[in-house]
Amino acid sequence: MPHPSPKINERLDTYVARALNCSRKEARVLVEQGRVIVGKHPLSKNGFLLKADSLVSFIQNSSDHAQEDSELVEKITLRPTLVREMGGIESFCSKIHEDEDLLVLDKRRAVHCVRQTNSDEICIADALAFLNPKASENSPNPLEGGLVNRLDFYTSGIVLAAKSRESWEKLHKLFLSDKVEKSYLALVYGRPSSDKALLEHYLELKKSAARVYVRDLAVENSDTPPADRPDAKGQKVTIEVQVEKEFGRFSLLRVNAQHLSRHQIRAQLSFAGYPLVGDELYGSKDKLADAVKEGFSKTGLQEGYWLRALELSFTHPTTGHKTNLSVPS
Numbered sequence: 001m002p003h004p005s006p007k008i009n010e011r012l013d014t015y016v017a018r019a020l021n022c023s024r025k026e027a028r029v030l031v032e033q034g035r036v037i038v039g040k041h042p043l044s045k046n047g048f049l050l051k052a053d054s055l056v057s058f059i060q061n062s063s064d065h066a067q068e069d070s071e072l073v074e075k076i077t078l079r080p081t082l083v084r085e086m087g088g089i090e091s092f093c094s095k096i097h098e099d100e101d102l103l104v105l106d107k108r109r110a111v112h113c114v115r116q117t118n119s120d121e122i123c124i125a126d127a128l129a130f131l132n133p134k135a136s137e138n139s140p141n142p143l144e145g146g147l148v149n150r151l152d153f154y155t156s157g158i159v160l161a162a163k164s165r166e167s168w169e170k171l172h173k174l175f176l177s178d179k180v181e182k183s184y185l186a187l188v189y190g191r192p193s194s195d196k197a198l199l200e201h202y203l204e205l206k207k208s209a210a211r212v213y214v215r216d217l218a219v220e221n222s223d224t225p226p227a228d229r230p231d232a233k234g235q236k237v238t239i240e241v242q243v244e245k246e247f248g249r250f251s252l253l254r255v256n257a258q259h260l261s262r263h264q265i266r267a268q269l270s271f272a273g274y275p276l277v278g279d280e281l282y283g284s285k286d287k288l289a290d291a292v293k294e295g296f297s298k299t300g301l302q303e304g305y306w307l308r309a310l311e312l313s314f315t316h317p318t319t320g321h322k323t324n325l326s327v328p329s
Helices: 012-020 024-032 063-072 080-085 124-131 165-176 264-272 288-293
Strands: 036-038 056-058 093-098 102-107 155-162 181-189 196-204 213-216 235-247 250-257 307-315 322-326
Touching: 012 024, 012 036, 012 056, 080 124, 093 124, 102 124, 155 165, 155 322, 181 264, 196 264, 213 264, 235 264, 250 264
Parallel strands: 155 307
Antiparallel strands: 036 056, 093 102, 102 155, 181 250, 181 307, 196 213, 196 235, 235 250, 307 322
C-alpha cells in the first residue's frame, strides 16, 4: 500500500507517524535511527519540514534488508571539503571575532546552521569544521561543530561557536541563564502604534507543529481559547520593538530581548499585527520584492523573510569582561 503524500511544512516525525500508523514516539525513534529517507538521503532531524512533493521512503530493520541498509543509509557527517572546494567560507559567512574560547561568524541568509542531509548544500557547521578539523568534538552534538546558538534558514547574523567542550558548556549555561542581550533587525508589514513598544505574550511550543503559537496575556485564562491555538498557557515571553525606518507599507524594527525561543520573534510580531515580510508560515501576504519596490535597500532578495541577528552582549565566561559583538546592518 503506497504511503500518503506529505503536507506542506509537515514535520518529518508527524508524517512518519501518519504514514506508518504508529505513535509519534515510535516515529521519532525511526527518524533518529536513520531509517527514514527523504529524497536520496536519510534525515535524523524530527523537526525537518517536508514539502508537498517530498519523496519519503523507509528502510526496514531486518537481515533481508542489510544490503539496502549499507547502500542507502549513510551517516550524516560534517563536510568541510565542500567549503574547501568553494575556496573558503566567504560566500556564506564571515569571521567577525575570535579568541581562545569562542569563534563568532556572520551567517548569510538562506544557509542552514546545522547539516540536514549529506547533500552538497553547505551549512555553518561545515565552516566550523573547515576552520577547525576537531570542531565536532566541541559540542554534545557533533553535527553542530561547537555551535552555541542557531539561526533559522532565512535569518542572517551572529552565530557563536565554542572552541572546546569546556567553553561550550560555559557558553551554553550562559545562554540558558538569560544573561545574553540580543538585538535583531526585522522587516515587517505595518508598524507599531508608537515608536517603541513592549510585547508580552504566552508562547506555546508544540513538538508536532511546524510553527509556534502565541496567546495574548489578557485572554490567558479564557475557558474558550481560539481554535487555532493550544489550550495550555505556554511560556511568558517578552520582546522590545523600536521603529528604525519606514518604507511605505513596511517598517524596519529593532527587536531587543534577553531570552528567545524558537520562532519567537516571528510569532510575536505576527500576532501583534506586523508579520515579517515574506514569512508565509506566520501569515505574511507580502513578498520581499514588495518592500524593495517601496524603498528597502537590500538587493537580491527573493524567497523567505528578512531578519538579522545584529548584536550580542554578555559577560565572557572565562575572562569576566563585557563582550559586545555586532555585525553590519
